[in-house]
Amino acid sequence: MTEGTVAGEQLRSFVERIENLEADKKVVTDDIKELYSAAKQNGFDPKTIRKVIAYRKQKKADREEQQMLLDTYLHALGELADTPLGSAAVRREFETAA
């Protein structure tokens, strides 16, 4: 796998593409840091902002997990969910369970 071979060129391509993406990533990371700094300059505690973002992120994750649970219910109940009435019933069941 020396220079100039097909494999070598492929490797080079992978490496360069990854390096480019890492550069992009660094830009974004730096932007985020700048925002935190700016927020701090405006009197907001960065740590608190992180808490807020973490909280929102988790809430979103919780919602998605609940959705997965609902899907589990739906699948477990099979065909029933295929009819509007059945679906509504299952949904009602889920709401009371949650």
Place this chain on the structure above:
Amino acid sequence: MTEGTVAGEQLRSFVERIENLEADKKVVTDDIKELYSAAKQNGFDPKTIRKVIAYRKQKKADREEQQMLLDTYLHALGELADTPLGSAAVRREFETAA
């Protein structure tokens, strides 16, 4: 600092901009992971690729540090560095010293 106040709006803005950037970052991160997977599918060892990239990054950092050192020398030598010819002269000096 409740909803609707100026500070509240500012905070909301910061939070949302950061969240957007984090979303962007996630996209890039996922792209990188995909590339590593693709490389693996093509028979390259991901771990080794990481090593290669780390090595190149290190080399680049070393070069930049050397460049900074060079700049320090240039400035220490005063206006000479401001002309291309002078710069080249100092650079030659530096190369032999290094």
Place this chain on the structure above:
Amino acid sequence: MTEGTVAGEQLRSFVERIENLEADKKVVTDDIKELYSAAKQNGFDPKTIRKVIAYRKQKKADREEQQMLLDTYLHALGELADTPLGSAAVRREFETAA
């Protein structure tokens, strides 16, 4: 710091003590794995058990974080919290906010 020196003996002592603790840790880890296996043999899904444990752990963490939040409120409100009545008021505030 060669063999037989004071520093060498100290280092040896640290290394061995750490290795012993790691051995202990391995025992505990293996015990945990055995328990998961036993649970599986008894018809319980290990993955679900992990979920349950993670859930309980998080609930505990949440409670502690809430306590930290309460502390933050208390400190922010300063002296007020030093009187029983003030403390109760803050606590009431916290309850409605949570």
Place this chain on the structure above:
Amino acid sequence: MTEGTVAGEQLRSFVERIENLEADKKVVTDDIKELYSAAKQNGFDPKTIRKVIAYRKQKKADREEQQMLLDTYLHALGELADTPLGSAAVRREFETAA
């Protein structure tokens, strides 16, 4: 599988035992961290200590693998290995081969 059923009690038992073991594990983990801190206070680089421990662990694993290989040879040679003298003979054979 609700509370009070046999299965429920079994599950509860598993969960609690696992949680207890995890608590034990945390104690050991914390002890290890303390040791690293203490080592650092005594002028040792924690990172290097980790390297040392990893190295010794690797060496130990290598030795055990070699021992397993030796056992394989011994068994392949049949009953010879059952006597101390025979074992020593095979071991000599192995040492020169390795």
Place this chain on the structure above:
DNA sequence: ACTGAAGGCTGCCCGC
């Protein structure tokens, strides 16, 4: 300069 936390990376274990 050191400590404590936050994020990223690696190795491990599981299920497919």
Place this chain on the structure above:
DNA sequence: GCGGGCAGCCTTCAGT
């Protein structure tokens, strides 16, 4: 055997 998910480790950074 492989890929996904998860825990542990390492690194970096803000704060002191």
